[in-house]
Amino acid sequence: MGGVADILVIDDDKDLVESMRIILESRQYGVRVAYNGKQGYEKIEAKIPDLIILDVMMATDTDGFDLAYKLKHQPEHQNIPIIMATSFPQKMAEEGPEKFQHILGESWPISHFIEKPIDPEDLLIVIEKILTEHKMETTQLSA
Amino acid sequence: MQPGYALVKEQLFFRKELIERLPWLIRLRWAVVAFGFAGCGAVYLFRQWLPLPLMVLLSGVLCYNLLFLLIWRRLSPFKSQGMHSDSDPSFIRTQDILRFNVFAHAQISLDLFALCLAIWYSGGICSPLALFVIFHIILTGILLPPVSCYLYGVLVSLALGGLVWLQQGAHSPTFPFWFQDVILPHDGNPVEIIVRYAALATAVLITAFLVTTLKLSLRTKGRELLRLSKALDASNTKLTALYEMVKEMGICTESKALMDSATRRAAGIMGVKACSIKLLDEQQQKLRFASTYGLSEDYIQSKESIDIQKSPINRKIIDGAVYAIGHIEERDYFAYPEDIRKEGIASLICLPLRVEKRVFGVFCVYSEAAASFTESDVQFFMLMADLTALEIEKLNMQLNRIWFLQKAAHQLRSPLHAVISMLKILQKGYLGAMNVKQEDTVLRCEKRLELLDGQVNDLLSLSIRRTALNPDALHRVHIPEVLRVLSSLFESQARARTIDIIFRIDENLPAVMATDRLLDDLLTNLISNALKYTPPGGKVTVCLTRNEAGGIRLEVTDTGIGIPEQDFSRLFSEFYRAENAKDFSENGTGLGLVIVKETLDQLKGTISVSSRIGEGSTFVCLLPA
Numbered sequence: 001m002g003g004v005a006d007i008l009v010i011d012d013d014k015d016l017v018e019s020m021r022i023i024l025e026s027r028q029y030g031v032r033v034a035y036n037g038k039q040g041y042e043k044i045e046a047k048i049p050d051l052i053i054l055d056v057m058m059a060t061d062t063d064g065f066d067l068a069y070k071l072k073h074q075p076e077h078q079n080i081p082i083i084m085a086t087s088f089p090q091k092m093a094e095e096g097p098e099k100f101q102h103i104l105g106e107s108w109p110i111s112h113f114i115e116k117p118i119d120p121e122d123l124l125i126v127i128e129k130i131l132t133e134h135k136m137e138t139t140q141l142s143a
Numbered sequence: 144m145q146p147g148y149a150l151v152k153e154q155l156f157f158r159k160e161l162i163e164r165l166p167w168l169i170r171l172r173w174a175v176v177a178f179g180f181a182g183c184g185a186v187y188l189f190r191q192w193l194p195l196p197l198m199v200l201l202s203g204v205l206c207y208n209l210l211f212l213l214i215w216r217r218l219s220p221f222k223s224q225g226m227h228s229d230s231d232p233s234f235i236r237t238q239d240i241l242r243f244n245v246f247a248h249a250q251i252s253l254d255l256f257a258l259c260l261a262i263w264y265s266g267g268i269c270s271p272l273a274l275f276v277i278f279h280i281i282l283t284g285i286l287l288p289p290v291s292c293y294l295y296g297v298l299v300s301l302a303l304g305g306l307v308w309l310q311q312g313a314h315s316p317t318f319p320f321w322f323q324d325v326i327l328p329h330d331g332n333p334v335e336i337i338v339r340y341a342a343l344a345t346a347v348l349i350t351a352f353l354v355t356t357l358k359l360s361l362r363t364k365g366r367e368l369l370r371l372s373k374a375l376d377a378s379n380t381k382l383t384a385l386y387e388m389v390k391e392m393g394i395c396t397e398s399k400a401l402m403d404s405a406t407r408r409a410a411g412i413m414g415v416k417a418c419s420i421k422l423l424d425e426q427q428q429k430l431r432f433a434s435t436y437g438l439s440e441d442y443i444q445s446k447e448s449i450d451i452q453k454s455p456i457n458r459k460i461i462d463g464a465v466y467a468i469g470h471i472e473e474r475d476y477f478a479y480p481e482d483i484r485k486e487g488i489a490s491l492i493c494l495p496l497r498v499e500k501r502v503f504g505v506f507c508v509y510s511e512a513a514a515s516f517t518e519s520d521v522q523f524f525m526l527m528a529d530l531t532a533l534e535i536e537k538l539n540m541q542l543n544r545i546w547f548l549q550k551a552a553h554q555l556r557s558p559l560h561a562v563i564s565m566l567k568i569l570q571k572g573y574l575g576a577m578n579v580k581q582e583d584t585v586l587r588c589e590k591r592l593e594l595l596d597g598q599v600n601d602l603l604s605l606s607i608r609r610t611a612l613n614p615d616a617l618h619r620v621h622i623p624e625v626l627r628v629l630s631s632l633f634e635s636q637a638r639a640r641t642i643d644i645i646f647r648i649d650e651n652l653p654a655v656m657a658t659d660r661l662l663d664d665l666l667t668n669l670i671s672n673a674l675k676y677t678p679p680g681g682k683v684t685v686c687l688t689r690n691e692a693g694g695i696r697l698e699v700t701d702t703g704i705g706i707p708e709q710d711f712s713r714l715f716s717e718f719y720r721a722e723n724a725k726d727f728s729e730n731g732t733g734l735g736l737v738i739v740k741e742t743l744d745q746l747k748g749t750i751s752v753s754s755r756i757g758e759g760s761t762f763v764c765l766l767p768a
Binding site for chain 2: 013015016019020022023026057087116117118119120121
């Protein structure tokens with residue numbers, strides 16, 4: 001696996017983006033980057049990636065969530081797997097500010113939630129798993 | 144309530160007195176008869192002579208009293224309803240009142256007749272029994288309306304006059320007995336008799352006047368008291384409901400839920416069709432519905448955003464009015480009265496939601512009736528709106544404070560995470576191999592930063608818990624289920640440190656009042672601590688059993704470094720770490736056990752510690768079921 005997948009990393013922390021680029025490129029993934037939700041959306045429109053790694057708080061507190069929510073409601077984008085990366089522990093994001101509450105739950109479009117700091121090996125395992133599952137799903141759908 | 148119905152209810156309230164007095168009159172008559180016979184007995188004892196006519200009369204009274212008792216048993220509203228005489232009089236039908244009145248008149252007239260006979264047979268106008276007519280008038284005054292009292296007053300005077308006439312005329316004498324020659328002259332001179340009569344008749348009439356005046360005044364006071372007690376009752380009901388409303392708002396942890404509770408409760412308490420809360424936007428130009436109760440979707444959507452410049456009633460509130468009442472007929476208040484009319488609203492009242500002088504929204508109640516708001520309603524709404532505003536503000540402040548803390552923590556952790564991620568790339572060789580010293584240094588950097596990260600995490604968790612005005616709503620949770628989710632994490636930590644971890648969980652443990660998160664905090668901190676301070680090759684045992692009190696006993700035992708006795712007292716203080724703990728492990732925030740203690744406080748649980756240096760420690764938590 002690997003090599004062919006196109007991964008879009010959207011995070012406003014340039015150091016972190018570069019770290020992820022190094023990790024992902026070590027497995028020959030194609031890496032594109034964006035530094036906020038708006039830029040990210042433009043890149044998605046230009047070419048639909050196989051996977052998005054998305055930060056939560058960027059230009060605004062909910063920039064990442066807003067983008068995920070928007071994608072979820074667009075038929076052409078709603079199947080893109082998303083890995084949400086955040087400095088909030090997951091349980092805090094679930095129980096925390098009510099701004100998140102309406103996005104979480106039934107219509108939650110995120111495939112996976114990872115907490116920062118990112119462990120390179122964990123990240124690669126998660127990516128591989130999601131891409132495999134996603135590939136199986138799309139194969140089943142087209143069959 | 145219909146005014147007619149209220150009046151009937153009030154009349155019934157007073158007539159209840161008549162109905163209660165009727166059996167009392169019958170009981171009183173038994174006493175009179177008994178005293179009468181006793182008196183006759185006394186006469187016989189002293190004078191060896193029986194006043195026969197009086198005894199016949201008393202027997203007559205006895206008979207008709209028996210008859211009255213039988214009639215009363217049939218009439219009594221209390222008996223037929225199986226209720227006590229202090230019950231609510233509202234069940235007495237108005238047509239029954241007439242029967243009670245007739246019954247009362249019958250008793251009083253017969254008594255009057257009997258009394259006149261007794262007076263006649265005991266010395267006429269000079270008889271000491273003549274004074275008893277006064278009691279009669281008092282009784283009449285208590286039982287019957289003022290007119291009847293005067294009527295009986297006049298009747299009594301006439302009857303006494305008749306006696307005087309009989310006494311002075313051909314039919315004289317009365318039947319004089321023991322005082323005929325001893326105390327009172329029954330054939331005294333006419334002037335004296337007339338003077339006696341005049342005095343008695345005047346006394347009767349004055350008594351009638353006094354009793355009725357007194358009764359009227361008492362009745363007025365009673366009516367006022369009744370009105371006050373009704374008003375008090377109504378305001379007590381409202382205040383209790385308001386208290387419930389504030390209590391419900393107080394436990395809300397989300398603004399939407401709080402405002403929904405406010406609108407629903409407010410409409411219920413005031414018995415109005417609908418209620419809404421609109422909040423001002425940041426530009427202070429538009430109002431948006433934040434919560435509604437009883438309004439149709441169409442109406443809400445048509446007014447999704449209200450420009451305050453175009454809505455006079457809302458503008459008045461935003462401009463600082465204490466309240467504004469709108470009647471749909473007075474069109475000048477409304478930009479779109481048709482919409483409101485279509486919604487079935489005839490009048491509405493708007494109040495500001497404000498904290499101190501700052502207005503941040505509008506609280507509205509809508510009524511289907513025109514002009515249905517009284518001044519006391521308005522006062523009550525103002526109280527309700529002010530309390531709601533305070534609750535909204537309190538919750539917002541709390542949410543903002545939590546949000547700030549989380550954001551601050553995020554800002555602190557973001558650079559940390561970036562650095563840790565970069566160090567991991569270095570350490571794992573993504574940028575080429577390092578020599579041993581380089582790798583060791585990078586690893587140390589990483590560990591220190593992870594410690595700092597943990598500290599920020601713990602600080603955040605503690606601050607949020609201390610900020611929260613409302614503790615998390617507890618519900619029934621099974622600890623073994625929470626532990627099962629976490630156990631794989633602990634097992635992998637233990638494996639990494641070559642420590643044996645053993646879980647002993649009893650079957651059929653009761654659920655405890657908690658939340659998953661609180662139990663997660665408790666278990667994670669206790670077990671991680673045990674693992675952290677146990678050297679490789681050691682053992683950590685986690686036992687969950689039922690305690691004697693029916694709750695749960697959680698025991699975490701390790702074979703670790705132990706805790707020096709002098710440190711026991713400070714074990715649960717912030718940032719405190721025992722010396723041997725610092726020597727053993729650099730990793731430790733000094734907040735883990737503080738979180739454990741505060742979690743247990745929230746769960747109403749207790750913790751105890753026992754430990755021996757170099758042998759290990761045991762933490763025992765008791766949780767109520």
